Amino acid sequence: MTQASIQIVQADYKNPQHAQDLVYLLNTYATDPMGGGTALADQVQNTLVAELAKRDFALSLLAYVNGAPAGLLNAFEGFSTFAAKPLINIHDVIVVKEYRGLQLSQRLLAALEVIARERGCCKITLEVLTGNEAAQRAYQKFGFSGYALDPKVGHAVFWQKKLN
Secondary structure, eight states: OOOOOEEEEEOOTTOHHHHHHHHHHHHHHHHSGGGTSSOOOHHHHHHHHHHHHTOTTEEEEEEEETTEEEEEEEEEEEEETTTTEEEEEEEEEEEOGGGTTSOHHHHHHHHHHHHHHHTTOSOEEEOOOTTOHHHHHHHHHHTOOOOOSSGGGOOOOOOOOOOO
16 A cells, blocks of 8 residues: 655645635535535635635644545634733634545644644634544644633633624
8 A cells, every 4th residue: 555645735825726625624614514514605715715714813724635635624823811922723624534644733732733833823722513423633732721710710612703
């Protein structure tokens, strides 16, 4: 059996192939139960990459296996007021089902960590569904854990309020 050729690249939002692959991978995730189980709206598919390109704090990494799009990590730079330094928040990590087991999530996370260190970030953050045990294991393997400023007041919880 030949070894797979794996490549991790930072997406160039102006590159048509990267743009197509990014939307394909995110839509693959969206249709998975862990991504909500519903395809991205046409409007999102048609405007996502252009909207990302407008934001200099957006960052996407693509994983290719033998030239095929196999994984995606979308992240955004933020700021830690407690450290007075930038941070990077991971918004999406996707590995296409056929390519799971190749450590693509670990490779994507490692590439992101290099970028975060180059930018002088104090930390990388993410949120994960409690039922997504495979993702939790992957994040824990990479060194992520839940956090609390003071254990007496509890762990951080991610909440949202939709505005549409």
